[in-house]
Amino acid sequence: MITTDYKKIFNLDKAVLDAIDPEIHKLLSFWNSREDKITVHTSGSTGNPKKINIYKNQMIASAKNTLGYFDIKDNSTFLNCLPMKYIGGKMMLIRAILSKSKIVLYKPSVNPINQLDTEIDFIALTTLQLNYLLEKKHIFKKIKLAIIGGGLVSENLISKIQNLTTNCFQTYGMTETISHIALRSLKNCTIKTPYKCLKGVKVGANNKNQLIINSKELDIENLVTNDKVKILSNKEFLFLNRTDTIINSGGLKINPDEVENKILKSLGDNNFFIDKIKNDKFGEEIILIALKKIKIDLLIESINLIKDKKIQPKKIYIVDKFIFNDNQKIDKLKSKNYAFKLKRVHKISI
Known part of the structure; x- marks a missing residue:
């Protein structure tokens, strides 16, 4: 652990x-150079990781949006425990620098x-870190x-934070949007609690109801x-x-997040996730992958x-561990492949 500030951090030894x-x-x-862009990796949690270029002016606009939304003052204290390889960690440090803050x-x-x-005035966490x-x-x-990103915030998890004195917000964003572009409060939150866009961000949808994002400040069109x-x-x-x-199982469209939430309501144990496998008869079949301690x-x-009954997982695959990517998210594809290859895997028909 290192405690520093927006000036001293630039003088810290590289090894430290x-x-x-x-x-x-x-x-x-x-940040100290004349370079105007930096290459950032996407997390790869939902597909193959890729590299994209992010510009300084975009990072500054994004950081100022967040600082303004929460009315974060100079000389605040930021805690970062996100990996700097990805946009979430990078933007936490840039926000701290621009707000002339202390940094942990x-x-x-x-x-x-x-x-x-x-x-601590401001911290960013993944859902997995929040659980721990x-x-x-x-x-x-x-x-x-605290801002929470990097995955589904389940109803079970939301219920656990209601009695905290910490103000908790769920973020919506991605590498392409230079971190979050919208937030929603998790206090007294329901499924009808919307995300609210930050300054200068506007949203719409196409005929498939896919979200479309526009922002002149962030250069998103x-x-x-x-x-x-x-x-x-x-x-x-x-x-x-x-x-x-x-x-898509026999024409039935199943949302894995909804199934996970239904199980969590009665189970109260989140050491599992829902996924799918190919099925000759139905096209795809819903499965559940769980840690053996469950x-x-x-x-x-x-x-x-x-x-x-049509959305119930028909098979449970038991593994001794989940595989995580560098961003502390479960790598579902690698974890699923690990489950299939593991000789100690047990298939349980429901």
């Missing part, structure tokens, strides 16, 4: 920064913080504001996403599902509580 994350020094060198750096991992002695941090709820007493949404206005929308994760009898009971 590399011990936290080798990408920090690269970002700082870019933790080595990125799925469970990065065991103890916190400093009052909720096992140490006392830490949240020192955190004023008619960016069509893989996300199906319900547009409430050009500044608000409800997220429905990702079009590229929908399971209680199988309770899992099957929760699956059987789903009223619509």
Whole structure:
């Protein structure tokens, strides 16, 4: 862990920064240079990772949008535990620099913080990191504001944060939008709580209900996403599902996020995820992949509580671990392939 600020961080030895994350020094060198663009990796959580160019003026506009939305003052304290290889970690550091803030750096991992002695004004977490941090709820007493991204925030997870004093917001964005372009509060949140766009961002949808994003400030023009949404206005929308994760089983379109939420309601254990495999008869078949520490009898009971039998997973694959990408997200494709190749995998028909 390193405690520094927006000026001192540029004078820290490269080896000291590399011990936290080798990408920090690269970002700082870019920021101090005359270069106007930097190559950023997408996370690859929903497809093959790719590289895109992000410009300084885009990063500045995005950072100022977030700082303005939350009214973050100079000399605040930021904590970053996201990997700097990806846009989320990069933008947290740029926001801290532009707001002339103190900076606390933790080595990125799925469970990065065991103890916190400093009052934190702003932190960014993945859903997986939030899950682990909720096992140490006392830490949240020192955190004023948290933004959560990098995956589905389940109803079960939302219920766990209701009694926290920390203001928690779910983010919507991607590398192509230079981090988040919309936010929604997770306090007193329901499925009808919309995302609200940041300044200068407008949204719409095509005839397939895919979200389309525009922003002059961020230099985004008619960016069509893989996300199906319900547009409430050009500044608000409800997220429905990702079009590229929908399971088409015999013509029935199954949203894996909805199935996961139905199981979570009664199970209360999130050591699983829903996926699909090819099926000669139905085209695709819904499956469930779970860690071996999960209680199988309770899992099957929760699956059987789903009223619509057509969306119940018909097979459960048990693995000893999930595979994560560098951004602390479950790599579902690699985890699924691992499940298929693992000789100790058990198939359980429901």
